[in-house]
Amino acid sequence: MENQKENLEEAASILIKDLLCLKKGERLFIYVDQGSDLPVAQSIQNYAEKIGVQAELYKLNDHLEFPEKLNELTAKIESEHYDAICELSEQYFYPTVAWRNALQRNVRIYSLAGMDTQSFIRCIGQVNHESMFHLGTKLNQLLKAAKTIHIRTAKGTDIRFRMQAQMNRILRSLLKSMKKELSYVMAQSGTPVQPGQCTFLGGQIAFQGIPETIEGTAVVDGYLWPPKEVGQIQNPIILTVKKGYVTDICGCPEKSKVLSQWLNGKSRKVKHFCLGFHPNAKLFGGLTEAERVYGNIAIGFGDYPFHTDGIMNNPTILVNDKIIE
16 A cells, blocks of 8 residues: 555656646646546645645536536636646546637646546556657657558458648648648657647557548457447447448447447547557556557547547558558
């Protein structure tokens, strides 16, 4: 128990000093919900206060529906001045007005949505962040040079799509003005945040192909969330993708039905793929950790809050017909 307390404090110190870059006299806002692990939140608050950072721990009202809960969080952020925010709630809020308003106020945000004690220790406190970031930089360069990407697995995943490799800004702006949907490669997550920036647990790069070119089959055999009734997967869920949309959900009878019902009448457009490369991430953690398992890849589809991410284990990934993984 004493070791766990020390490990929690070490992880909290890395988050506070190295990743959130907080200094004495600054203010930190930590928010949680019923899906949060309170010892993680308390360890972050305690360490922040230990070095002179004012830290407020706030629990969202779990009796409210999502729109009211969002209003509650937005009002709280707007009513105070914070230098940094740490999201620990299981419900993530990054595509919402709450985050947009915070970023406009020059707040820096770090999301560890729903991470429990052991995940926090493993993925924040016991990883060489510098080495992981170095690998992420190299992977980012490979993806940005892509004209085509092909993902396949032994379980039957076979997805292909095109990318606009290293397109110059003028052409990209022209295509945007013509309302053409473009590919993209995001910066890796988890690097130290600056004022007005946001990030998530490290060990992941999100990217997207030209939507209309995304075709094939995605066999989700690792983890899928939300809805929470799916979670870890033993019997794979099989997604058919045509022109960037999931057109059919089958495979595991029980969980594919749950997913289909949850998305009934909602968009099934593919929004991104996420490459995981965190050396300590485990599949049995929540989605935040499961998405970052070293050597796995996730497919994200649907519009927030009806957006889900499904993880495919051990893919072979080809960029421009050359294997990178």
